Amino acid sequence: MIELSHVSKQFGDDIAVEDITLRIAKGKFCALVGTSGCGKSTTLRMINRLIEHSSGDIFLDGQAIEQYDPVKLRRRIGYVIQSTGLFPHWNVARNIGLVPRLLKWPATEINTRVEELMGVLGLPVGEFAHKYPHQLSGGQAQRVGVARALAADPDILLMDEPFGALDPITREKLQDELAKLQARLHKTIVFVTHDMDEALKLADHLVVMRDGRIVQQGTPLALLQQPADPFVESLLGGLERGLKQAALTRVKDHMTSLGPSWPAQSRIPADFSLRQALSMMLRDHCDRLTVVDQGDVPIGELSLRRIVKEAQLDKVSQRDA
Ligand SMILES: Nc1ncnc2c1ncn2[C@@H]1O[C@H](COP(=O)(O)OP(=O)(O)OP(=O)(O)O)[C@@H](O)[C@H]1O
Ligand SMILES: [Mg+2]
Structure with missing residues (x-):
């Protein structure tokens, strides 16, 4: 795709930006991380031709981007930035309908689309459609920014620190909404963030940049297991790396079948992470949990020993591969 x-x-x-090579398949979520000034925003803006690249090739759907008309290209690609870029003198509905209007959709279709997106992003139409950007909280404005980027149903979404200015709770909520949206709509997303946990949580493909170059790229788990150098390792959280890896691993993938002994007191849902399992063990002073399904029915168990051993096995199998 890109x-x-x-x-x-x-x-x-x-x-x-220096000599970067990157392939993002259709429907994938790619996160760009790295220290300030390393070229993340520049990379993003070269994809929608807000910045023209100096050398190398950029292809969208196999076609060089110079062959697309820049204006048409940008209407095909959703773009969300931290400051939202909403027009202050336009209300929410008008801001969201911007691109469909530029594309000359019929008015009724635009209205339907705007209302649909406001629903998806948790902005009740009656309450928000007629508000102006200055009447919104940071989180609400950010949702409007995301809705606007999605309005003309682009295949590609470029997001430059879209949740950077938000408090942790709103941020997590919008991350979860974006993940759900992505699971449903399968957009191809390139997402810039300073927040490593955000990148690890959302990305299929993680790209670490430094001084204009890509220093490592791969799945979040692969980078956590084998960071290429001390820079990547420290960016990934240094000593916290083990916990971040546990956060990406589901309980259901590591539980064992229920043993003959009495089930453990503490119960954990199977789709929780190993990090949450560890936290529960620390909280409840135990080293064994009963794993339950969505109906709270026990379906397996998980021991501390198992978690520690699995982490080690992952490492061995990676080295052998
Ligand atoms: N229009 C411009 N003119 C001149 N230099 C620029 C321009 N835009 C970016 N740069 C420079 O290019 C480098 C990369 O900038 P870029 O904005 O891509 O970094 P970034 O990784 O997005 O950083 P941050 O995390 O702070 O947003 C920086 O050294 C910056 O000063
Ligand atoms: Mg930037």
Whole structure:
């Protein structure tokens, strides 16, 4: 869907992005992380031609992006930024309907689409359609920004620190909504963030950049298990790496069948993470949990020993592979 091949960008004598090669398959969620100024936003903006690349090739659907009309291209690609970029003198409904209006959709279709998206993003139409951006909280404005990016149903969504300015609770809620939306709509998403937990939680493909270059890319689990160098390791949380890995692993993938002994007191749902299981063990002073299904029926058990051993097995099998 999106392919960057040996792409560089120079501003005058400054190299902002240097020789990056990156392939993002249709429907995948790619997160770009790295320290400030390493070229993440520049990379994103080269994809919708807000910035023209200096060398290398960028392809969308196998076609070089120079062959697309930049204006048409940008209408095909949703773009969300931290400051939302909403028009202050337009109400919420008008802001969300921007691109469909530019694309000359019939008015009734635009209204239907705007109302549908407001529903999806938890913005009741009666309450919000006629509000202006200055009457919204940061989280609400951000939702409007996401709704606007989705309005014309683009295949590609570029998101530049979309949740950066939000408090942790609102942020987590919007992350969960984005994950749900992605599971349903299968957009191809490129997402820039400073928050490693956000990147690990949402991404299928994680790209770590430093000084304009890609230092490592792969699945979040692969990077956690084998960071390429101390920079990637520290960015991934250093000593916290084990817990971050546990957060990506489901209880159901590591439980054993219910033993003959009396089930453990503490119960954990099978779709919880190993990190939550560890936390529960610490809280309840135990080293064994009963795993339950959605109906709270016991379906297996999980021991501390098992969690520690599985982590080790993952490591061994990776090394052998
Ligand atoms: N329009 C521009 N003109 C000149 N230099 C620029 C321009 N845009 C970006 N740069 C430079 O390119 C480099 C990469 O910038 P970029 O905005 O891509 O970084 P970033 O990874 O998004 O950083 P942050 O995390 O702080 O947003 C920086 O050194 C920046 O100063
Ligand atoms: Mg940036």
